[in-house]
Amino acid sequence: MTPSQPNESRRSHGWMGIHRGHKARPLEWFAEKFIFLVSLSAILMVLLIFLFVAREALPVFFGETNTALVQKPIPPAEMDKHSPAELQAYLDLTPDQFTKMDKATLRDLMAVKVEAQDDIPENFRNDPDAKINTTEWKYLVAPHQWDDYKKPEYIWQPVGQIKKFNIIPLFVGTLKTTLIGLFFAVPLAVGAAIYVSQLARPRVREIVKPVIEMLSGIPSVVVGFFALLVLATVLQTVFHYETRLNAFVAGIALGFAVIPVIFSIAEDALTSVPRTYTQAALALGASRWQTAWQIVLPAALPGVFAATVLGFGRAIGETMIVLMVCSASVMSWSVFDSARSITTTIAAEMAEAVNGGPHYRILFMLGSLLFAATFLSNMAGDFVIHRFKQKLEGKK
């Protein structure tokens, strides 16, 4: 369609006064380049998201943060014995701040630091936990026996004197709510997709499909509100569990948000199975259901699988529903206990976290893990759908 071939546009001098390529139509040429540049913004945004979320989290990944309450104080007099990098880490400064300060300011800061160490209550000074840098990877992922506890435990407790940042409870909370949501949503959404694409009459299909897709138009904060006020009470009266707000309620509410995603992708995959498959099966005497279950569904299985994967990506990224329904971080696999997902933790604690402090960095670290997880599940889902469509087209 493009009139200018590449070898023509390279020829910049006119031939017998006739200009070709971008010399002939400079406006067209500029417009095309401009449109191309603007369309790169989507790539730029993905890169920027990755860069800037990871940038804030880098100190945690490299183990540069230190939360130990009791540190070996360095007297200001011994300042010259240490390298600038050591001093900067010791004073919790960014490189930018560090280079701006002159020696006198640094000396004052160090004096303050020594005083602060002296101010720590006596009972903490002898506490072995107070000497621990809790942002080391060892404490982030492995259980640790804290002072008052009887056995090693996973604890996320970013407040108090000794901040505990074990991220395992958050992973468990995320998985718990997400899996409940998927167990609820996948059968319903896939069932409805089979019904709408294979069994329903065309007129019913035309009404039902947009109605189910309307569900995705409900803001997640409204779903969360509904779960908090109505669903929690209903489910408690049905299942008779103790805590009213728990991972189960959050999971079901997550399911509401995920159903339209899974439904529309699965329905799309089921509809794109060639009609000849269906016709052949029906001609051989199969019933409608047998055709749908034994012929169409296996043929569309990659698409349905991709729908589930994309639904998973949507569910682990959902914030407001879990934030409103349950919040306490407990290390428990029971579905009727509370749970705190990664997204919830970021949303609830970012306001309290000191800009640039260890807590802030760890929340960004969680964000970048979340980004990586959804990035991978999106890639996998898209890849499977792409292959599936190509295969169907090849067979047509």
Added chain:
Amino acid sequence: MNTITPSEYLPDRSPDTTRFTKSFRADKFDFWSFFFSGLTGLATLLIIGILAVILVNIIYNGWSAISWHFVSSIPKKDFFDANTTGVLPMIVGTAFRVIVMTIFVIPVGVITAIYLTEYAANTSIITRIIRAAVNNLAGVPSIVFGLFGLGFFINFVGKNMDKLLHNSGAVWGQPALIWASLTLAVMTLPVVIVATEESLKAIPPGLREASLALGATKLETILKIVLPQALPGIMTGGILAVSRAAGEVAPILFTGVAYYMASLPSHLSDQFMDLGYHVFVLSTQSPNIEQTRPILYATVLVLLLLTFALNIVAILIRARVRKKLRALQ
């Protein structure tokens, strides 16, 4: 040979084939087929039922609590009080941030879609990367957009702007309406791109060919033939983006929303109150949930009317456009 659709494949309609259908069709009543078909039908009904229960519950409870005074008044500091509270600042804040977002997202989204459908070669590696990026952007969790807004717009762009402009305090390097809007613009970019692309693809190639054959250049064809035809589709994309953004809370949590503000936002560097965030505050931080329940329902209803009405308008426009384009083809 003509293909026969299954719905037409019924014995009584075609008397010639009755003999065969009798012997091939499972004309015995197949219990399991009936049972499982019924199950999928039930799943469909259940989903529709969930939607209906949510909507009916909110409309029923919210309708009695909503009033003109509620929609049009600015609340005092204690907005949990059902008699004096109002949601005007939240409506204004939500509308303000969404409008600013639209100004950024529509041009970029439409131009990207034009590139993808009109200029790009489908097989080239750069096109595939752009498509992958758009798909990925659509799947990034909304809270990560919030972190991005904080890390990039506020801590990087805003702080550097303050440095360059020699502002004494933090003017731009703090949560502000412009940063919330930009974060939402990044988030809704794929919505606009996908909707515009769909509407551009639906325009018959004959229109473009006719225009080119008459001597119009590519740019003229796009501006004068393609875009006017695609306008309803672009509007659909814009409306969907607005309705998605209006209901999102997670991306604006750290980039601009305020718990309470005495005045309406008037400047791009102001913070703002927001309907969705207000729903969150009312339902989780109320001192007395029974007393706040009516205003909570009323606020949810206002939010739902805003986002849902927009969604339905988008669906209607899309249905009409599809019908029109089918007639063109």
